[in-house]
Amino acid sequence: MIKGSKELIAYGDRSRFVTSVRIPHGGRPSPDSFGLVFHVATPLQDSVGVITPSSLHYVATTRGSFLPDIDPQEHRLMIHGMVDRPLTFTMEDLKRLPSVTRLHFIECAGNRSTPRAKNVQESHGMTSCAEWTGVLLSTLLKECGVKGGASWFVAEGAEEVKGASSMPVAKALDDVIVAYGMNGEPVRPQQGFPLRLLVPGFEGIFSTKYVRRIKLVDRYYMNYNDYGHLRQDEKETALGYQVGPKSVITYPSAGQQLPGKGFYEISGLAWSGGGAIRRVEVSTDDGKHWMDAQIKGTAQRMAHTRFGCPWNWDGKETVLLSRCTDELGAVQPTRAQVAKFFNVPLGEVPGLDNTIQPWRIASDGSVLNGHA
């Protein structure tokens, strides 16, 4: 029996038998030797459904950050630059305005599977999906009146590094959310409390946390984050904004153990920066045959989409794959297809890695990274 306590009545806790936790990503400790929070990955291997609990949502920060402890009463969002009327909003102001509530994934550009990844948390854990509530940036921009010639906007946070990125105004007018709510409560400090941008389908760094300023400008502003996006090749630059169609099987996935032959429902997640997932296919024989997976519930735009597929394992060694197609008709590629298209060595993937992840099932039921 779990003994009742004031704390558990006030704010519930999960069972002590549930021990799934986030881990520092990419070999850099978090907090690091400076005390900075860097990259922290979500335990996708234990995920069910499509919502990542806020406590398990992945975290990434500009250059590493100290988490600011912001009093929402003091927080302001200022919009200025090439507008008819610069405006400053309090949190109370923002909550008076018409809101939207949408499911969206965020994914870090560094979410790249390597042969070293021992499980799906290490290979794919730098993406999560939450329900976000806030005001559309387009609503606020209408209040300010965007001047002709404003083609980019700079969004900037209030944390110590004041992380800033340039983004196209076309995106601001389309679907960017100035979010104060996450999974039914205020956005968590690690996610930008009290206010963050949610830039659906773009690489995670654009979803500016602790956002306090938006400036409308007429050029790419070449902030520190912007310069990090520069590439030599135009094709590669183009792939550095919107995330491509991507999916991964979370069960069975590397590090897990199948108890024996027989029935399993293969389960996984699919998402795309191009919109909603239209189709997910699964192969249980290393790509020789593909079958349509079932999409669970309704696929939302730029959101994790849960899929499932029945499988009777015959106890023999095999490889499981999944691939998805989004509403624009873009299909998740294999690494070989990417290498062929760009004429690069196998394993090199320009832009965010959206390639198919193979999971190798050994005859003893252990599951291994197929890239290894």
Next chain:
Amino acid sequence: MGTHRFLACALLLGGLLLEASVLAQSSTYGVGRVPSAEEIRAWDISIGPDGAELPPGRGTAKDGAELYVEKGCAACHGKMGREGRAPSLKGTADPKTDTWERGRILPIRSPFATTVWDYINRAMPLNREGTLTADEVYALTAYLLYINDVIPEDAVLDAQSLPKVKMPIGDEYASLPEWKPKTRRLRGYPY
């Protein structure tokens, strides 16, 4: 009708009221407050390539070399801008090497010196962000550009000269995509 009367009235009463009438007409919700010029200036810290937001001040590499030690930069980034715990600030390759081959080092790869100034100003020193004066940021920027052979030791950086610094990368970087909603990220790319 009402608007016309209001406008006419405002025109008679002068510019301030005209401003107010425009506000009343085109803002849908009337929520939010117009910030003062001083409030905007205090937060307007993103320095664009033309340097419009740069404050007055000046500095040289000589001043910067002293500040680099004094302000603790050397403790994290290394005495010579290398081999510290924090990212490297000095390239090791011959300056004639292709810029893209010289590593992701801010004072080398950034297309504009304004980005170097901006980042030092907003983000350094770690844990004491925002404590450097404008003169100090100009001097530290000059020092980092000097040790990477971008500017001579005696060059004076200020709001006018900083945006004019010719960075090693020149315009040798790919142009940015024109993003449109509901469009694939790269034309002709099936994935």
